[in-house]
Amino acid sequence: MSDAVKVSETIRAKVQRLAWASEVANSLKEEIDQLQASGSLMIPLEPGGWWHQYVCPQHHTELLFDPSVADATQFHCPHGCVVEGAEYRGAWLVYKHQQLARVALQAAAVYAALRDYAYAELSKQLIVAYAAQFPLYPVHPDAQPWMLKGRAFHQALTESIWSTTLIRAYVLLLDEGVVFSADEQRKVDTFLHLLEESMRAYRGILIHERNNAENNYTAWLNASLACVYAARGERHELEALVEAEGGFRHHLSIGVKPDQLEFEGSTYYHVFVLRAYLIFAEMAKRCDRDLYACEGSLGQSMCGMVEALAELADDQGLLPALHDGPMARLPYAREIxxxxxxxxxxxxxxxxxxxxxxxxxxMGSADGSRCGLEALLYGATASIAISAEVLTKPRGSKLWPASGFVVGRQMDNPLSFLVDFGEHGGAHGHLDKLHLSLMHKDQTLTPDFGVVPYGSTLRPWFGETTSHNTVSLGGKSQAEHTGRCLRFEQTEASTYAWLQSDAAYVGCRLNRHLLLTSDWLLDLFEVTLTSEEPQSIEWWMHPVVAPQSKQLKELSFADKVQYPPIHIQENLPDLPIVGRLFPEESNVSMKYLLSPDGVQIHQTALVLPDQELLTVRTPGHSIDPSVPLTALLHRQPGKQARFIHVYRVGAGATISLLAEDHLGITAEGRLTTVQLLPEQGLLIV
Structure with missing residues (x-):
């Protein structure tokens, strides 16, 4: 228990020695006081449903949750809609149960920090109330057939996450010397026993019946069980779980790629699984087992996983929404x-x-300084060194060969890129091979949009090829497949990545070449079809701000007759073509104004014969799809196409085709010649 005592002592030490910790603790105390005054801290007697259904059916935005509301049957959209129904009620109950478990942990942390016993009592009351109610929740009758069913929630997954929060509150109270009466302890023991039975049964289903031990569920079932064993001081059981099939070490070996990214290729699920591992390690430490340096069979580690996040983030600290996951969401920010x-x-x-x-x-901090429960519980005893050197420290390029991602950076260029060429990602993957995210140090211009809550009928759009910055054929999505990186190198002068796919469509080869110098980024995308029938070959780009161009003509009603909308699939809206860009001597020039300081990114497109460059109205990003965006569609009919674009900050460039395999890029009066060789890719000559 010595290590456990250090945890609570660390909370007190932070409050006593660090101004930010004292401010955070008192802020958390005030937040609890307001919730108590609202009368909203009574646990619901109904189990929760599936939180993904907490989404507006019209706007596809997540519905609002007010933590000060004790009960609700009407649910509000940010745009003013009010919805009712059992599925929304069930989803709201998920939020409420999760909030109350968080309050239990928050109250325990406030007690550890400020030594006001009223907060220990509140935490204990919530824990005991849930412990008493848990046996009364049924194994959920309304859960969807594919789910592992929980008691307090539709999904056992949600239940495992919720339980770790509640048990962390419980053990923190024990560390602080809070005593549970015999009756209270019996209720807690019953809860722990039932929870253990459920988690062990679900592990058996996943690992043995479904042969799906690598599932992200497994990491959370393990974390929940680790909390149970640590709460009961059962070191032997926890040790066995570390080494078991599907246990901590085995899951680290099969659920994480050798390059340290979670196997589904989703940033969200990477954070999701890493958090479960860290909770397991926290509980193992209570049983005198240190897992923080534990490695999987191919060198996978929690340290490697956090380093991967540091490499993936843009210069603002935003993590890309690769594959399924939100772009931004308060609970996700807390997890991060x-x-x-x-x-x-x-x-x-x-x-x-x-x-x-x-x-x-x-989470609400205007300047990014520490705030909230996560800071008080887990923040280091020393203050974060938020210095210009740390926040702007240059990073090099990075290739994740097993997961199939590559980031290109060049020290003197504020532009960088991220490309996805790896495995599909299973249930959480998108049909997005060779997708390009174009980033500026102040803002990402063409991010991956992630996905809306799964209960939204618009969810399929966010997995389609046409919602990503890559190539589609005839509006149809790519097949599930894996691309490859043929060449990746970084020198002092440039960073180059050559990505290829030949399984996106039958008889189709895609080659994307990205060459980043200190001055510009060249994106050359080649498409070759071997099938007999020509296709509409479509290069897509989805910027977060609309392009500005003197060469853009907005289409009138009469013009729109010439341009039928892009049809994706039956259950998704068609995408109207709303403008056409007319080249001047084969070049189209566009610019994008980034906030907050008016940085301009200039894009030049080389429009070759038979090609056209159009603007298309699409749903917005996954935070609010109801606010439409303007996409670029560069397309060409036929059996082969070459799409050439150059991006530059400050002023535009011009592109000339000097020969079939030679490009000229002119910027600030300087001409750079780039050659494309079949076996070597792009070379500056």
Whole structure:
């Protein structure tokens, strides 16, 4: 128990020695006081449903949740809609149960920090109330058939996550010397027993019946069981879970790629699984087992996973929404803050600082300084060194060969890129091979849009090829497949990546060449069809701000007759073509104005014979799809196409085709010649 005592002593030490910790503790205390005054801290007697159904059916935005509301049957959209129904009620109950478990942990932390016993009592009341109610929740009759059913929630997954929060509150109270009466302890023991039975049964289903041990569920079932064993002081059981099939070490070996990214290729699920691992390690430490340096069979580790996050984030600290996952969401920001704080504490990964600051901004801190429960519980005893050197420290390019991602950076260029060429990602993957995210140090221009809550009927759009910055054929999506990286190199002068796919469509080969110099980024995308029939070959780009161009003509009603909308699939809206860009001597020039300081990114497109460059109205990003965006569609009919674009900050460039395999890029009066060789790719000559 010595290590456990250190946890609570660390909370007190932070409050006594650090101004930010004292401010955070008192802020958390005031937040609890307001919730108590609202009368909203009574646990619901109904089990929760599936939180993904908490989404407006019209606007596809997540519905609002007010933590001060004790009960609700009407649910509000940010745009003013009010919805009712059992599925929304069930989803709201998920939020409520999760909030109350968080309040239990928050109250325990406030007690550890400020020593006001009223908060220990509140935490204990919530824990005991849930422990007493848990046996009365049925194994959920309304859960969808594919789910592993929980008691307090539709999904056992949600139940496992919720239980770790509740048990962390419980053990923190024990560390602080809070005594549970015999009756209270019996209720807690019954809860722990039932929870253990459920989690063990679900592990058996996943690992043995479904042969799906690598599932992200497994990491959370393990974390929940680790909490049970640590709460009961059962070291032997926890040790066995570390080494079991599907246990901590085995899951780390099969659920994480050798390059340290979670196997589904989703940033969200990477954070999701890493957080479960860190909770397991926290509980193992209570049983005198140190897992923080544990490695999988191919060198996978929690340290490697946090380092991967530091490499993936943009210069603002935003994590890309690769494959399924939200672009931004308060509960997600809290999870990121927890993982980043623990990563800093245990591994001193300096690159986590921008990520942590961004998470705290999303949690309400104007300047990115520490705030909220995660800071008090997991923040290091020393203050974050938020310095210009840390926040702007240059990073090099990075290839994740097993997962299939590549980031290109060049020290003197504020532009960088991220490309996805790897495995589909299973249930959480998107049909997006060779997708390009174009980033500026101040803002990402063409991010991956992630996905809306799964209960939205618009969810399929966010997995389609046409919603990504890559190539489609005839509006149809790519097949599930894996691309490859044929060449990747970084020199002092440039960064180059050559990505290829030949399984996106039958008889089709895609080659994307990205060449980043200190001055510009060249994107050359070649498409070759071997099938007999020509196709509409479509290059897509989805910027977060609309392009500005003197060469853009908005289409009138009469013009629109010539341009039928893009049809994706029956259950998704058609995409109207709303403008055409007319080249001047084969070049189209566009610019994008980024906030907040008016940085301009200039894009030049070389429009070759038989090609056209159009603007298309699409749904917005996954935070609010109801606010439409303007996409670029560069397309050509036929059996082969070459799409050539150059991006530059400050002023535009011009592109000339000097020969079939030679390009000229002119910027600020300087001509650079680039050659495309079949076996070597792009070369500056």
């Amino acid at each position: 803050a927890e993982v980043a704080e623990l990563g800093l504490s245990h591994y001193a990964v300096e690159g986590l600082v921008p990520i942590l600051c961004e998470a705290y901004r999303q």
